[in-house]
Amino acid sequence: xxxxxxxxxxxxxxxxxxxxxxxxxxxxxxxxxxxxxxxxxxxxxxxxxxxxxxxxxxxxxxxxxxxxxxxxxxxxxxxxxxxxxxxxxxxxxxxxxxxxxxxxxxxxxxxxxxxxxxxxxxxxxxxxxxxxxxxxxxxxxxxxxxxxxxxxxxxxxxxxxxxxxxxxxxxxxxxxxxxxxxxxx
Numbered sequence: 001x002x003x004x005x006x007x008x009x010x011x012x013x014x015x016x017x018x019x020x021x022x023x024x025x026x027x028x029x030x031x032x033x034x035x036x037x038x039x040x041x042x043x044x045x046x047x048x049x050x051x052x053x054x055x056x057x058x059x060x061x062x063x064x065x066x067x068x069x070x071x072x073x074x075x076x077x078x079x080x081x082x083x084x085x086x087x088x089x090x091x092x093x094x095x096x097x098x099x100x101x102x103x104x105x106x107x108x109x110x111x112x113x114x115x116x117x118x119x120x121x122x123x124x125x126x127x128x129x130x131x132x133x134x135x136x137x138x139x140x141x142x143x144x145x146x147x148x149x150x151x152x153x154x155x156x157x158x159x160x161x162x163x164x165x166x167x168x169x170x171x172x173x174x175x176x177x178x179x180x181x182x183x184x185x
Contacts, residue, residue, distance in 0.1 A: 112143075
């Protein structure tokens with residue numbers, strides 16, 4: 001089994017490769033993904049939301065096509081679980097800074113930093129957590145699980161999602177990022 005530093009180095013190398021080839025192949029983590037019909041009331045609402053969020057995300061994610069596809073998938077996965085997409089965007093920014101190949105020191109993977117044991121718990125052992133759609137689906141499902149468990153208390157659910165039960169540092173960071181970048185203006 002590879003050591004943690006080798007996994008981290010591999011993750012950083014994959015991230016650098018994806019960033020370097022962003023202009024040549026902006027769809028590396030996906031195939032072609034159209035705007036999800038379930039995510040928006042109509043095409044105009046989709047374009048307005050995507051333009052606004054893409055502008056906000058441009059500081060963190062340089063490739064426009066990649067950014068738009070990421071936003072489409074975030075919105076779809078969030079709405080599927082009954083979550084606010086802007087909250088999910090704040091969680092992703094805090095967890096991985098939008099690096100789809102992020103690996104935490106504890107072994108959490110991908111955009112939403114999903115721990116590998118969740119793949120078995122969610123009935124998909126061997127699922128690739130570096131696939132953006134898989135990671136978003138599982139991360140949103142896990143966040144919904146904690147919201148249900150804590151009766152809709154987002155602060156406590158965020159602490160449980162991060163594993164910092166009872167400590168406010170993680171939920172506070174998500175709230176700060178949410179209000180600084182993702183809050184509706």
